[in-house]
Amino acid sequence: MIHIEHVSKKYKKADNYSLSDLSLFIDEKEIFGLLGPNGAGKTTLISILCSLIKPTSGSFSIKGLTYKEHKNQLKQLIGIVPQEYALYPSLTAFENLKYFGSMYGLKGKSLDEKIHNSLDHLGLVKFAHKKIDTFSGGMKRRVNLIASILHNPKVLFLDEPTVGVDVQSKNVIIEFLQELNKNGTTIIYTSHHLNEAETFCTRVAIIDHGKLIVKGKPKELINNNPGAHNLEDVFISLTGKALRDHA
Ligand SMILES: Nc1ncnc2c1ncn2[C@@H]1O[C@H](COP(=O)(O)OP(=O)(O)OP(=O)(O)O)[C@@H](O)[C@H]1O
Numbered sequence: 001m002i003h004i005e006h007v008s009k010k011y012k013k014a015d016n017y018s019l020s021d022l023s024l025f026i027d028e029k030e031i032f033g034l035l036g037p038n039g040a041g042k043t044t045l046i047s048i049l050c051s052l053i054k055p056t057s058g059s060f061s062i063k064g065l066t067y068k069e070h071k072n073q074l075k076q077l078i079g080i081v082p083q084e085y086a087l088y089p090s091l092t093a094f095e096n097l098k099y100f101g102s103m104y105g106l107k108g109k110s111l112d113e114k115i116h117n118s119l120d121h122l123g124l125v126k127f128a129h130k131k132i133d134t135f136s137g138g139m140k141r142r143v144n145l146i147a148s149i150l151h152n153p154k155v156l157f158l159d160e161p162t163v164g165v166d167v168q169s170k171n172v173i174i175e176f177l178q179e180l181n182k183n184g185t186t187i188i189y190t191s192h193h194l195n196e197a198e199t200f201c202t203r204v205a206i207i208d209h210g211k212l213i214v215k216g217k218p219k220e221l222i223n224n225n226p227g228a229h230n231l232e233d234v235f236i237s238l239t240g241k242a243l244r245d246h247a
Pocket residue numbers: 011012014018036037038039040041042043044045
């Protein structure tokens with residue numbers, strides 16, 4: 001479904017490559033976790049796959065389609081949940097979602113119903129007509145998620161969807177994503193929550209310094225790393241304990 005071949009990325013004026021010769025195949029209906037320390041290249045990879053930025057070299061396709069040749073088809077096929085909220089604070093949740101739906105050509109009763117059902121699913125229906133600037137971080141993240149799935153994408157990319165939210169919001173988000181996956185959506189997400197990834201993902205890839213370090217099913221990675229009891233042990237054994245601060 002997603003073929004990534006020898007993708008590298010060097011940002012303008014950057015000294016180093018943020019991604020280096022990365023190849024990966026993600027199958028249909030997977031829940032695939034991109035894991036790695038700060039600055040590993042996770043957001044860069046997701047941004048390339050969503051066509052927000054271009055790779056310096058290498059290529060990729062999604063369901064055999066490339067942005068060069070099938071831009072409009074891919075726009076309908078994928079959904080993107082960015083790290084930052086992309087919502088209008090002075091509009092209500094419903095108004096925001098009507099706007100995002102209209103960007104995909106959706107309108108009328110079917111759009112209203114989809115919005116209502118999604119808000120209901122994510123515990124937000126009673127806040128539908130409240131302005132976004134009154135929402136907590138966890139509520140905004142849930143609205144952001146709905147905005148990205150109104151057009152029923154077959155592939156959903158999420159950049160740290162559960163960062164900075166409480167356990168309740170996190171559980172509702174994860175359950176919602178599992179439901180989407182059951183109904184046929186392939187999910188690719190980045191996370192620092194290794195416990196979450198261990199149970200949520202069918203497979204994960206650990207990236208460090210822009211390179212693919214290892215990929216596989218969480219259980220297999222744990223079993224293949226002597227002394228590892230969980231994914232965090234695997235992560236630390238492969239990426240080390242050193243801090244990744246830089247400015
Ligand atoms: N626009 C940019 N210009 C120059 N360098 C960038 C730019 N965006 C990211 N980088 C660099 O690319 C590397 C990878 O960054 P990226 O944001 O992809 O990592 P990440 O794994 O998503 O990190 P985090 O977990 O902190 O979100 C980092 O060294 C970062 O400083």
